[in-house]
Amino acid sequence: MSARPFLLPDDPSVPFxxxxxxxxxPDGLLAVGGDLSAPRLLNAYRHGIFPWYSEGQPILWWSPDPRLVFRTDAVRLSQRFRRSLRRSGWRVRADTAFDAVIDACADSPRPGQSGTWITGAMKAAYARLHRLGHAHSVEVWDGQGRLAGGLYGVAIGRMFFGESMFSARPGGxxxxxxxxxxxxxxxxxxxLDAQVENxxxxxxxxxxWPRARFLEEVARLAExxxxxxxxxxxxxxLAAALLAGQGRG
Incomplete structure (x- = not known):
């Protein structure tokens, strides 16, 4: 195994x-450099790779092992949270406020982190992917029409790669x-890919999931x-109250 990450050239067609x-x-660091063009990003996700770096750093590309994955039939919600959902009056929609969601994700404080990895360049890159139909937001709206929470990510084939999420209200x-x-x-x-565990x-x-198992599934689902x-x-x-019946308690 190489002792240093691969240096990507400027040409986005060069494979990872x-x-x-x-x-x-550090676990999963694969490559450095390149750009955030749509072809490069889509190629990365198809191969289980994602960008993650801070302002002032070169673009860093990752594929950690193990990988954190959600089975879509196995999201776990506590009984207490289910009760709050039944009373919330929240509604959930998609792709109605992509820019607002990514801005809120960038502005949300993270335990143990200062600043954000969702730089201006990252926002612009995922906004392009959204306009091309590859990046999507899911928004939770309260009864006053305000965002209570949300997330965004990238969809390829039948695989969704989650990027970030935020809460403006507890549990959003x-x-x-x-x-x-x-x-x-x-x-x-x-x-549903969640990248890195916490x-x-x-x-x-x-x-x-072991990276090899994850990559095998991505290769199948992305096609x-x-x-x-x-x-x-x-x-x-979707009425958030309906979610109270989903997942294990």
């Missing part, structure tokens, strides 16, 4: 090295995740037929 070549320390991000899993399961999409995601039912370029109509509007 195999994810198995990623470093063990959990409602967004549960709603996305609900719809993906209805559509026949079995998996205690919060593990508590919601995230599973640690399957996907959905419409804009999810607003197909996703529809």
């Amino acid at each position: 090295p195999p994810a198995a070549h990623a470093l063990r320390e 991000s959990k409602a967004a995740l549960a709603a996305l899993a609900w719809r993906l399961r209805e559509w026949g999409w079995p998996l 205690p919060h995601l593990l508590s919601l039912g995230g599973e640690r 399957a037929p996907g959905r419409a370029w804009n999810w607003r109509e197909e996703f529809g509007e």
Whole structure:
């Protein structure tokens, strides 16, 4: 295994090295450089790779081992949170406020982190993917028409790669995740990538998968037929109260 990450050239058509070549320390660092063009990003996701870096750093590309994955039929919500959903009056929609969701994700404080990895360049890159029909947002709206939470990510074939989520109200991000899993399961999409584990995601039912198993599933699902370029109509509007019956307690 190489002791240093692969240096990507400027040409976005140049393939990434195999994810198995990623470093063990830091876990999953595979490549450095390149750009955030749509072809490069889509090529990365198809191979289980994603960008993650801070302002002032070069673009860093990752494929960690293990990988955190949600099965869309196994998101876990606590009994207490289910009760709050029944009373919330929240509604969930998709692709109605992509820019607002990514801005809120960038502005949300993260435990143990200062600043944000969702830089201006990252926002612009995912906004392009959204306009091309590859990046999507899921938004949780309260009874006053304000965002209570949301998430965004990239869809290729029948695979959804989650990027970030936020809560403006307690539990807003959990409602967004549960709603996305609900719809993906209805559509026949079995998996939701969550990239890197943390205690919060593990508590919601995230599973640690060996990278080889994850990549095998991504290769299969990314080639399957996907959905419409804009999810607003197909996703529809979902009452958050319905999510109270989803997942294990």
